[in-house]
Amino acid sequence: MASTTITNAPNPNRRALLATGFALAYVVVAVLALILVDRNSLWYPLYNVFAYSMYVLSPILIISLPIPNPIKFGGLAILLLIVTPMLGIYNNSYMEIAVQICIFAGLALGLNIVVGFAGLLDLGYVAFFAVGAYLWAVFTSTSETVFKLNGWLVPGEMFWVFLVIGVFIAAFVGILLGLPVLRLRGDYLAIVTLGFGEVIRILARNANDPINITNGAQGLIGIGKPPVPDLLHGITNEAIRIMSLRVDNPGFVAQQLLFYLIAVGLLVLIIVISRRLEDSPIGRAWTAIREDEVAAKAMGVPLVRMKLAAFATGASFGGAIGVLYAAKQAFVDPTSFVLLQSIIILAMVIVGGMGSIRGVILGAIAMTLLNLHVLTNLSLQLNALRNVNFIVPIIDFPIRNWPNQLEPAKYQPLIFGLVLVLMMIFRPEGLMPAERRKLELKAEREESAGLDEQAAPQPKGDA
Amino acid sequence: MSDIVLHVENLHSYYGHIHALKGISVDVKKGEIVTLIGTNGAGKSTTLRTISGVLRPKRGTVTLKGQNITGMRPHEVAALGVSHVPEGRRIFPQLTVMENLDMGAWNVSDKKLIETRKEEVFTLFPRLRERINQLGGTLSGGEQQMLAIGRALMTRPEVLLLDEPSMGLAPVLVELIFDIIQKINKEQGTTILLVEQNALMALEIATRGYVLQTGEIVMNNDAKVLLKDERVRKAYLGEE
Amino acid sequence: AQDNVIKIASQTPLSGPQSVLGVSMRNAVELAIEQLSGPIEELGFKIEFVPYDDEAKPDKGTSNANLIVADESILVVIGHLNSGVALPASEVYNGSNLAMISPANTNPNITDRGYPTVSRVCGRDDLQGPTGAEFANQLGVKSVYVLHDTTAYGEGVARFFRQRAEELGITVLGFEGTEETANFDSLIQPILALNPEMVYFGGIYSQMGIFLSQARAQGFDGLFMGPDGTDSSEFAQLAGEAGVGTYYTSVAGPANIYPNAAQFIEDYKEKFGEPPQPFAAQAYDATAIALLGLQSAIEEAGGKPTREQVAKAIRAVTDYEGLTGTITFDANGDPEIGLYYVLQVVSADPAEWSNNELLATLEIPSPLTAAAAKEE
Amino acid sequence: MGAILTVTNLVKSFGGIAAVRDVSVNVEEGSISSIIGPNGAGKTTLFNLLTGIYKPDSGSIMFNGQSLVGKRPDQVNKAGMSRTFQNIRLFPSMTVIENVMVGMHSRLKISLFDAIVRTKKFYEQEAHVVEKAHRLLKFVGIDEHANEISRNLPYGDQRRIEVARALASDPKLVLLDEPTAGMNPQESTEAMNLFRKIRDELGVTVVLIEHDMRVVMGISEYIAVLDYGQKISEGTPNDVRNDPRVIEAYLGRRTTSTEAAQ
Amino acid sequence: MSTTATVQDRPVAPKANTLELVQQSWIYRFLLFPIGQMLIFIAGATILLTVIAYAIAIAFPAPNPNIDLVTQINRQLPGMIISGVSIGFVYSMIALGYTLVYGVLQFINFAHSELFMVGSATGFVVMKALEDNGVLKEWNPILMILFMLVCAMTVSGILAMLMERIAYRPLRGAPRLVPLITAIGISFFLIDFVRAGFAITRNEFNLTYPVRSLEMFATPVRVAIGETTVNVRTTSIMIIISAVIMLVILNYIVNGTKLGRGIRAVAQDQTMSGLLGVNVNLMISLTFLIGGAFGGAAGMLFGMNVGTITPYVGFLPGLKAFTAAVLGGIGNITGALLGGLTIGIVEAFLNGVLVYYPALGQRYTDILTFSVLILILIFRPTGILGKRVDEKV
Ligand SMILES: Nc1ncnc2c1ncn2[C@@H]1O[C@H](COP(=O)(O)OP(=O)(O)OP(=O)(O)O)[C@@H](O)[C@H]1O
Ligand SMILES: Nc1ncnc2c1ncn2[C@@H]1O[C@H](COP(=O)(O)OP(=O)(O)OP(=O)(O)O)[C@@H](O)[C@H]1O
Numbered sequence A: 001m002a003s004t005t006i007t008n009a010p011n012p013n014r015r016a017l018l019a020t021g022f023a024l025a026y027v028v029v030a031v032l033a034l035i036l037v038d039r040n041s042l043w044y045p046l047y048n049v050f051a052y053s054m055y056v057l058s059p060i061l062i063i064s065l066p067i068p069n070p071i072k073f074g075g076l077a078i079l080l081l082i083v084t085p086m087l088g089i090y091n092n093s094y095m096e097i098a099v100q101i102c103i104f105a106g107l108a109l110g111l112n113i114v115v116g117f118a119g120l121l122d123l124g125y126v127a128f129f130a131v132g133a134y135l136w137a138v139f140t141s142t143s144e145t146v147f148k149l150n151g152w153l154v155p156g157e158m159f160w161v162f163l164v165i166g167v168f169i170a171a172f173v174g175i176l177l178g179l180p181v182l183r184l185r186g187d188y189l190a191i192v193t194l195g196f197g198e199v200i201r202i203l204a205r206n207a208n209d210p211i212n213i214t215n216g217a218q219g220l221i222g223i224g225k226p227p228v229p230d231l232l233h234g235i236t237n238e239a240i241r242i243m244s245l246r247v248d249n250p251g252f253v254a255q256q257l258l259f260y261l262i263a264v265g266l267l268v269l270i271i272v273i274s275r276r277l278e279d280s281p282i283g284r285a286w287t288a289i290r291e292d293e294v295a296a297k298a299m300g301v302p303l304v305r306m307k308l309a310a311f312a313t314g315a316s317f318g319g320a321i322g323v324l325y326a327a328k329q330a331f332v333d334p335t336s337f338v339l340l341q342s343i344i345i346l347a348m349v350i351v352g353g354m355g356s357i358r359g360v361i362l363g364a365i366a367m368t369l370l371n372l373h374v375l376t377n378l379s380l381q382l383n384a385l386r387n388v389n390f391i392v393p394i395i396d397f398p399i400r401n402w403p404n405q406l407e408p409a410k411y412q413p414l415i416f417g418l419v420l421v422l423m424m425i426f427r428p429e430g431l432m433p434a435e436r437r438k439l440e441l442k443a444e445r446e447e448s449a450g451l452d453e454q455a456a457p458q459p460k461g462d463a
Numbered sequence B: 001m002s003d004i005v006l007h008v009e010n011l012h013s014y015y016g017h018i019h020a021l022k023g024i025s026v027d028v029k030k031g032e033i034v035t036l037i038g039t040n041g042a043g044k045s046t047t048l049r050t051i052s053g054v055l056r057p058k059r060g061t062v063t064l065k066g067q068n069i070t071g072m073r074p075h076e077v078a079a080l081g082v083s084h085v086p087e088g089r090r091i092f093p094q095l096t097v098m099e100n101l102d103m104g105a106w107n108v109s110d111k112k113l114i115e116t117r118k119e120e121v122f123t124l125f126p127r128l129r130e131r132i133n134q135l136g137g138t139l140s141g142g143e144q145q146m147l148a149i150g151r152a153l154m155t156r157p158e159v160l161l162l163d164e165p166s167m168g169l170a171p172v173l174v175e176l177i178f179d180i181i182q183k184i185n186k187e188q189g190t191t192i193l194l195v196e197q198n199a200l201m202a203l204e205i206a207t208r209g210y211v212l213q214t215g216e217i218v219m220n221n222d223a224k225v226l227l228k229d230e231r232v233r234k235a236y237l238g239e240e
Numbered sequence C: 001a002q003d004n005v006i007k008i009a010s011q012t013p014l015s016g017p018q019s020v021l022g023v024s025m026r027n028a029v030e031l032a033i034e035q036l037s038g039p040i041e042e043l044g045f046k047i048e049f050v051p052y053d054d055e056a057k058p059d060k061g062t063s064n065a066n067l068i069v070a071d072e073s074i075l076v077v078i079g080h081l082n083s084g085v086a087l088p089a090s091e092v093y094n095g096s097n098l099a100m101i102s103p104a105n106t107n108p109n110i111t112d113r114g115y116p117t118v119s120r121v122c123g124r125d126d127l128q129g130p131t132g133a134e135f136a137n138q139l140g141v142k143s144v145y146v147l148h149d150t151t152a153y154g155e156g157v158a159r160f161f162r163q164r165a166e167e168l169g170i171t172v173l174g175f176e177g178t179e180e181t182a183n184f185d186s187l188i189q190p191i192l193a194l195n196p197e198m199v200y201f202g203g204i205y206s207q208m209g210i211f212l213s214q215a216r217a218q219g220f221d222g223l224f225m226g227p228d229g230t231d232s233s234e235f236a237q238l239a240g241e242a243g244v245g246t247y248y249t250s251v252a253g254p255a256n257i258y259p260n261a262a263q264f265i266e267d268y269k270e271k272f273g274e275p276p277q278p279f280a281a282q283a284y285d286a287t288a289i290a291l292l293g294l295q296s297a298i299e300e301a302g303g304k305p306t307r308e309q310v311a312k313a314i315r316a317v318t319d320y321e322g323l324t325g326t327i328t329f330d331a332n333g334d335p336e337i338g339l340y341y342v343l344q345v346v347s348a349d350p351a352e353w354s355n356n357e358l359l360a361t362l363e364i365p366s367p368l369t370a371a372a373a374k375e376e
Numbered sequence D: 001m002g003a004i005l006t007v008t009n010l011v012k013s014f015g016g017i018a019a020v021r022d023v024s025v026n027v028e029e030g031s032i033s034s035i036i037g038p039n040g041a042g043k044t045t046l047f048n049l050l051t052g053i054y055k056p057d058s059g060s061i062m063f064n065g066q067s068l069v070g071k072r073p074d075q076v077n078k079a080g081m082s083r084t085f086q087n088i089r090l091f092p093s094m095t096v097i098e099n100v101m102v103g104m105h106s107r108l109k110i111s112l113f114d115a116i117v118r119t120k121k122f123y124e125q126e127a128h129v130v131e132k133a134h135r136l137l138k139f140v141g142i143d144e145h146a147n148e149i150s151r152n153l154p155y156g157d158q159r160r161i162e163v164a165r166a167l168a169s170d171p172k173l174v175l176l177d178e179p180t181a182g183m184n185p186q187e188s189t190e191a192m193n194l195f196r197k198i199r200d201e202l203g204v205t206v207v208l209i210e211h212d213m214r215v216v217m218g219i220s221e222y223i224a225v226l227d228y229g230q231k232i233s234e235g236t237p238n239d240v241r242n243d244p245r246v247i248e249a250y251l252g253r254r255t256t257s258t259e260a261a262q
Numbered sequence E: 001m002s003t004t005a006t007v008q009d010r011p012v013a014p015k016a017n018t019l020e021l022v023q024q025s026w027i028y029r030f031l032l033f034p035i036g037q038m039l040i041f042i043a044g045a046t047i048l049l050t051v052i053a054y055a056i057a058i059a060f061p062a063p064n065p066n067i068d069l070v071t072q073i074n075r076q077l078p079g080m081i082i083s084g085v086s087i088g089f090v091y092s093m094i095a096l097g098y099t100l101v102y103g104v105l106q107f108i109n110f111a112h113s114e115l116f117m118v119g120s121a122t123g124f125v126v127m128k129a130l131e132d133n134g135v136l137k138e139w140n141p142i143l144m145i146l147f148m149l150v151c152a153m154t155v156s157g158i159l160a161m162l163m164e165r166i167a168y169r170p171l172r173g174a175p176r177l178v179p180l181i182t183a184i185g186i187s188f189f190l191i192d193f194v195r196a197g198f199a200i201t202r203n204e205f206n207l208t209y210p211v212r213s214l215e216m217f218a219t220p221v222r223v224a225i226g227e228t229t230v231n232v233r234t235t236s237i238m239i240i241i242s243a244v245i246m247l248v249i250l251n252y253i254v255n256g257t258k259l260g261r262g263i264r265a266v267a268q269d270q271t272m273s274g275l276l277g278v279n280v281n282l283m284i285s286l287t288f289l290i291g292g293a294f295g296g297a298a299g300m301l302f303g304m305n306v307g308t309i310t311p312y313v314g315f316l317p318g319l320k321a322f323t324a325a326v327l328g329g330i331g332n333i334t335g336a337l338l339g340g341l342t343i344g345i346v347e348a349f350l351n352g353v354l355v356y357y358p359a360l361g362q363r364y365t366d367i368l369t370f371s372v373l374i375l376i377l378i379f380r381p382t383g384i385l386g387k388r389v390d391e392k393v
């Protein structure tokens, strides 16, 4: 984009070289840290917190390197398509978190189109995710739904077709929702989307009576998975052999690997589409709408059509991810699509940096790690220390005396909330803000040093 | 120098990285009308905003009647008798005309006094009396400007900071506003610091003037002298 | 390095609104390991306990499940509270042949999938619900209003109750689900207007207790019945006098009859300073079975067993005399014979909870066992 | 040349306030015209009605042979009428050139598909858009600031961006609402030259609202005067300047005399 | 000053007549008018919904042959109205907090529902303490409720102020979504903090108000209408009375006092208010204090009414109240009031009728309530009372 400013470092070549060297060293250290550790050691959980978090952040590091694109993307491809799968086979939990990160990053990017690009606050984004998930689920679940009773089920091979159908259905639902409500402003839109999210969830929960479509609160079990190609089985077995691992069920690992590859593929596709839309007349129109709706429409931007495009695009990402999610979880029930989920996805967008693709991904990584990895492992660490009756040196405090009530596992929401608050207070522009937003925010905050000015530039005359 | 009401020395203000004021010094004596003129973006409004505390300066001091008020918050400055009518009038759109005036009297607790002052304002601007219960946001531009000035007068300020009171007004109203400024100054003895694009008219009613250019004062003299100055005439009065 | 360490994991909600139950289950597992791992330690192995928090969320549960299977020293999982979490998580466990014993998932689907790794020590909704209906019929109830909490558990058991009740000729005046946890006014109005002889609430004590106290305060004077989610002294606390006379079905033996159970409650209180909640006794039993299975697997393997061996050994445990009855698993992992009890609350005092009156005991075979019996 | 814009009996009221009552105006193609009048006379409201931001209560707007009543703002823009705002309304955190590029939106033919797949058409059009935006920025004289964030530019330059943005959709007519408000005399002289250039070089009809009589009288060929929502006078600058009703309601005696002196 | 005269060419407003004098009087503006408005609205809404309910009952008889819908509605009607109105007032009081803060800072304070929760928890703690000290039965019930109200309002109000000071003030000037996320963070934090607090000190977090031990609250008032007797809980009546009193007071504060004018001014233009001498930060703090206090009061009243609360109790009423605030026109105080009542009453009626159609049931109440919301917003995009601001360009 024309706006990006070029850093004028004294010697860009040397800088690039240095940075690349650093990144390389970083990745190598992270990978070694992950494979060389003794998994039975006392401090493993804590260690794991750092080692894996470090590793997961490496794609962002590589993306930010000031080196030519082919090299950058080559490196990234190696990292994502070779190193991560190997690590994932070596330790399945790494693959799991990687898949979850891809899923949430994809969702966050979808919401980013709506909130970050077009500036429409959508609090019910999870509805589109649900649409995608239920779409695949009802057609493959072994639960006793009308689909099964009437023999409408489809085999796992159809996954790919449904991925595409999911995109369109979700986009369609997005438009359906958008048509009546897009004339609403800001917070009015927020409440309606929130309501819509709840409506979809309530429908999913209740559409088991009188006709059983979704199996209601029981959820749909035994959802189909895309068949694993032989090649992938081969690769997995080979990898297991090379690393001389003892794996109980290689087929399961291969399946996980397949999901990982699909998730990465989808995510890359979503990133590319986001990028291209952002840097196009459509992206410019979205920004214009976000900044000044009246001026935008007076300058010839058709508001409703552009907003619908944003809704539909964001929704379609959610739909595709939903199909993947259903297949991966093999189980779908309404509790995965609660308001809280929408809010967490929104938090990813904002914590990362609204409108910044890289930032949003980072936000998704940070929040997913925090939720699934960091807090869990900290609890495990405490538990491990308790099991060996560890005595904290210096203060001579036996961990075992640590009251049961104060176990960190019980305080995950508390810690999570605190982290959110602190992150926003110290980095209100997000972890990796979009260039545009950074400027915007800086100006505003400097000014509010004295007193808070109106966000818009000084009105010059009125009436 | 005891008659200096407002003393501004070597003021530096920033908007982010933009260095908007680069060492401004201004003195205003009691009962004077002093005008700041200058091109767009010269920093005139910024000077007023720094004085009234909307912006905090990086360096420099603002002294009001011998008291250092640098970096005070706007409501504290206002309590000391400084009224600032900012650019763009800033009427409270959802308050009625009456309530807007009441807001002006925020620091006055004597109810009777408030009533008398309102009367004074209505005498100055009979048009406002007709619109007592109209919402501020629906007034026309000129009416809003009257209301903004009237609101600022509710405290009987010692110092009135006026930022482009004539902007966007019909010629007939421009005249009216200038007349009123003079009247306030003469009848109530209010000291006025006036920022104007309409340099000609401003200099005509002012005692002294300062010329600003990109954040610095480039000229500073009696209004009469400035009016005759070659450069001023050329740059700010639009003469070829 | 530590090849002699065997870990037992638990996965239950430790945070969030359902943490009361989840924590209690986790505590019971810890208690069981502490009390019962002696024989295994004699074999030279150390049992470690690793509790995980599934937050009652399927994603979190699945992701934890992957963490769990990645830790090779974990050989058994005790969990979960919610069927919605157990179903996807057990897919992961099963994928790695890791045995899961469920103390609380009464949803039929848990075992109906026929996984060799997945067993449960609790009853099934499709047996417990009907038990309640049968009992209501015995009481001579003619009309009933059925409520549930819209969860897989609550709705499941309520449906089976309704189905059986209709078969028995009881008029079902209404069937409603609610997410509400505090203000039940709008639920109560139509019930008062319909005036059913009994209200059946498929859910958990925290919701039922509040509902019942409000319903009584507004003049509902019919009978009230719930499933095993009722079985907590907290119910008496919440419902107060309104709760006295409440019927509930349970799969856990009442403490005042089973000396083991009484002892368990005492030990639990002593260790954790509070009474155990519903499903704690089942969690204790599940752990005990896990330990038995481990022991025989170790003995068989002559060293550290594989997960597959452990899962097999657990299934092979027969006639385990637990707090909640005698358990032998069928091929799907259900207890062959489920014991279902019907009890009645006798006092508003929580301390009196263990004295609740046992009205009936039913032995119901699991579907698989029943089918086998029919064939013979 | 005939009238490019014909407004007949336009009426608009807000609640009880009749902002525009029965206004009829003709704008000749290729002319520079002004609308003046006291504050609150309904000038801006008239612009808002023309550009579809407000819907008229009654009356007709014929522009370039088609009726604009009931058209949305973006449709009006596409039909060839573009505008600036009384309170500058740029997209504050977009760069200068991006602002102008947004102005071209109604002339672009890009679908989501083109943007995602990056068809040849897309690249060609983007190249054209950038080139044309630079041309317009040169035209108004701020091309050197093309890549700056627009909110950081001084006020006068922001006005120019607005003009360039308004011209980006190749309009036949531009409406400029107080384009020289807050400018000093020297700057407004430059602005006047720019408006002439718009008409002379681009052949775009110009209609402005102004309170600065020097500008109004200096460049308008035709002036309409509104007061309380009604047209009270119209004609050449000379006609209007000497109309007693205009002097009474709007000009005031002193302005008339100072201006005469210049 | 010859020019002054030329501007004054519009007729002067006519002299006020007696009706206008009455309308300007204090009693009318701050007592009769707001209460009248509430009554008329409640009456209108219930009559409308009653008619609809009967129409539905006659047009679509219940599928269950054992049930005659018209009789059912006859029996339920008084109960539905009272429960709808009382929960409606609870929503209104919470919605006010959303609306006040929104009016001043233009952001949705998602943590507001937790102020409600903290209020209800405070009410519990106070009442429990009274019981433990044996004074519960001795105190005059009205006095006791007042005392509990004051405690709940103080705690929630101060908490709201702290929240603003710590988590929102540093973010002023940041994009609007940023404080939204901090608010969500605070919400998580507060819920878990309260849960942990009670879990540690009392080993449980189901908090049962000791209302049952009080004669006055334990037994409902029985009102016989025709052959049906209706049980009305004293606590419901208490909610309605307290809410009306408090709403009248709030209306007076906001529209009739200098403080209120200051708050409204800050809501519209902070800089300008500062320039006129208003301590902007103080006004914002006070706004949070008032909003928080109302949330706290609602929480305590709600707690007494339902008997048992948990740290998670804020979510649903919070969501409904947020909806109510938007429905009424966010930023508009009367709007919040009417929005809350609308949602409460509509919900009560939907619940009361839907229950008889097994294919629908109460589980669809929320969907239908949202449909009502969407429908209203489609026709009035800024809520019932929101001003239709065609943005002035
Ligand atoms: N809110 C703001 N953010 C960033 N820069 C600003 C802001 N306000 C003013 N500036 C910059 O500060 C400088 C001085 O502006 P100021 O408004 O004081 O000028 P001025 O002399 O009042 O001009 P004008 O006649 O246009 O009102 C200008 O370069 C302007 O671009
Ligand atoms: N959206 C609106 N709602 C209510 N009243 C409005 C609205 N827009 C304009 N008005 C009223 O219509 C009248 C005409 O306003 P308009 O802005 O058109 O005046 P103007 O001629 O442009 O004045 P100025 O020269 O001060 O800009 C004014 O009384 C104004 O208050």
Ligand SMILES: [Mg+2]
Residues within 6 Å of the ligand: B044, B045, B046, B087, B163
């Ligand atoms: Mg200025």
Ligand SMILES: [Mg+2]
Residues within 6 Å of the ligand: A463, D043, D044, D045, D086
């Ligand atoms: Mg105008």
